[in-house]
Amino acid sequence: xxxxxxxxxxxxxxxxxxxxxxxxxxxxxxxxxxxxxxxxxxxxxxxxxxxxxxxxxxxxxxxxxxxxxxxxxxxxxxxxxxxxxxxxxxxxxxxxxxxxxxxxxxxxxxxxxxxxxxxxxxxxxxxxxxxxxxxxxxxxxxxxxxxxxxxxxxxxxxxxxxxxxxxxxxxxxxxxxxxxxxxxxxxxxxxxxxxxxxxxxxxxxxxxxxxxxxxxxxxxxxxxxxxxxxxxxxxxxxxxxxxxxxxxxxxxxxxxxxxxxxxxxxxxxxxxxxxxxxxxxxxxxxxxxx
Amino acid sequence: xxxxxxxxxxxxxxxxxxxxxxxxxxxxxxxxxxxxxxxxxxxxxxxxxxxxxxxxxxxxxxxxxxxxxxxxxxxxxxxxxxxxxxxxxxxxxxxxxxxxxxxxxxxxxxxxxxxxxxxxxxxxxxxxxxxxxxxxxxxxxxxxxxxxxxxxxxxxxxxxx
Numbered sequence: 001x002x003x004x005x006x007x008x009x010x011x012x013x014x015x016x017x018x019x020x021x022x023x024x025x026x027x028x029x030x031x032x033x034x035x036x037x038x039x040x041x042x043x044x045x046x047x048x049x050x051x052x053x054x055x056x057x058x059x060x061x062x063x064x065x066x067x068x069x070x071x072x073x074x075x076x077x078x079x080x081x082x083x084x085x086x087x088x089x090x091x092x093x094x095x096x097x098x099x100x101x102x103x104x105x106x107x108x109x110x111x112x113x114x115x116x117x118x119x120x121x122x123x124x125x126x127x128x129x130x131x132x133x134x135x136x137x138x139x140x141x142x143x144x145x146x147x148x149x150x151x152x153x154x155x156x157x158x159x160x161x162x163x164x165x166x167x168x169x170x171x172x173x174x175x176x177x178x179x180x181x182x183x184x185x186x187x188x189x190x191x192x193x194x195x196x197x198x199x200x201x202x203x204x205x206x207x208x209x210x211x212x213x214x215x216x217x218x219x220x221x222x223x224x225x226x227x228x229x230x231x232x233x234x235x236x237x238x239x240x241x242x243x244x245x246x247x248x249x250x251x252x253x254x255x256x257x258x259x260x261x262x263x264x265x266x267x268x269x270x271x272x273x274x275x276x277x278x279x280x281x282x283x284x285x286x287x288x289x290x
Numbered sequence: 291x292x293x294x295x296x297x298x299x300x301x302x303x304x305x306x307x308x309x310x311x312x313x314x315x316x317x318x319x320x321x322x323x324x325x326x327x328x329x330x331x332x333x334x335x336x337x338x339x340x341x342x343x344x345x346x347x348x349x350x351x352x353x354x355x356x357x358x359x360x361x362x363x364x365x366x367x368x369x370x371x372x373x374x375x376x377x378x379x380x381x382x383x384x385x386x387x388x389x390x391x392x393x394x395x396x397x398x399x400x401x402x403x404x405x406x407x408x409x410x411x412x413x414x415x416x417x418x419x420x421x422x423x424x425x426x427x428x429x430x431x432x433x434x435x436x437x438x439x440x441x442x443x444x445x446x447x448x449x450x451x
Contacts (some may be wrong), residue, residue: 174429193429219448220448221449221450237352239350240350243346246433247432247433248439248440249432250434251343252339252340252343253339253342253346254343255342255440255441255443257442257446257448258447258448258449261440261443262439262444264440
């Protein structure tokens with residue numbers, strides 16, 4: 001509520017006339033889950049859209065410096081998907097990065113961010129996923145070279161980089177929109193997974209939070225989105241940032257491409273205008289980094 | 291009217307016209323200087339970007355007027371009428387000058403042409419909205435246009451930092 005005034009008009013402008021796919025304040029778990037599913041961008045990674053794969057049946061190759069990952073089938077299929085997973089299994093996967101047998105999962109699955117999602121949000125998300133079509137597509141093994149192909153080494157990685165597990169309490173000294181914005185940026189929409197650079201071991205470099213990543217997914221160069229006036233987005237108005245998140249338009253009329261185009265299409269364009277404004281309020285408040 | 295908007299637009303379209311003029315000559319006379327062809331494409335893109343930026347300024351209430359939106363729509367319409375072969379000639383992928391065009395654009399040429407042609411209905415809609423002058427209509431046409439641009443940037447452009 002810190003942004004009442006003229007800026008609000010621009011920020012809350014919803015171009016498409018509010019035809020949202022789902023409602024975050026719905027009392028219905030499946031509807032809330034659908035909203036979170038969009039915000040969290042699960043679809044893009046777990047669907048081989050270009051290869052004509054069915055939704056969530058897995059398989060889109062993710063090229064990383066460590067090799068190629070093929071995200072698994074997360075449809076409710078009992079044999080090839082996650083149909084037999086309990087709520088506890090599901091929450092543990094997103095919060096602790098562990099598979100159904102307790103094996104550590106690769107951080108190409110951004111659980112280092114999802115770990116901060118609340119129990120209610122995670123179980124609503126599962127409720128929605130379990131309403132999707134079950135598809136019996138078998139998983140494709142990742143193509144990694146040693147030592148990255150040795151799953152057991154991941155336990156050490158998690159010990160190093162999954163240091164804060166679980167949701168963070170709201171900061172009572174900050175307004176509710178700021179806290180909501182932080183939750184969306186850090187946890188659900190996982191902006192840092194692309195916009196924060198990584199250490200040589202592939203962990204997020206927290207000292208450079210959102211300061212840009214020259215080696216992003218698929219070779220993309222991911223820009224600095226801290227409020228630094230020169231190298232970040234400090235000169236962007238709140239309306240500029242909100243418009244980028246809604247339709248992908250940059251202040252100079254250029255249009256975001258690469259991985260961000262997908263983020264806008266699948267995720268940030270499907271948020272409520274209030275949630276986009278909350279993201280803006282939070283982004284404007286973080287330390288500007290060079 | 292915001293003089294900055296007009297200046298930016300004017301500069302972009304004058305440069306565009308100059309480049310177009312010379313581009314035609316360059317294309318035939320000198321054969322194909324890949325560096326010039328990249329520059330020419332970047333100028334085409336900048337003109338469209340300048341136009342869309344002016345439309346956004348109007349939508350955000352940052353000084354641009356309906357007249358600015360109309361000239362922007364005209365500038366964009368002129369650009370999208372170009373033949374995709376001239377905008378994306380072979381041999382102008384990443385590596386040539388400061389090109390940001392991924393080689394995949396030529397490997398998936400029918401898709402690239404589909405994206406390029408997708409700009410035409412979007413430009414027509416923007417022109418119609420600009421003539422009507424209604425802010426909501428213009429905002430919606432801007433969104434459609436931005437989507438049409440982003441399709442291609444998502445698949446076929448890799449930005450330099």
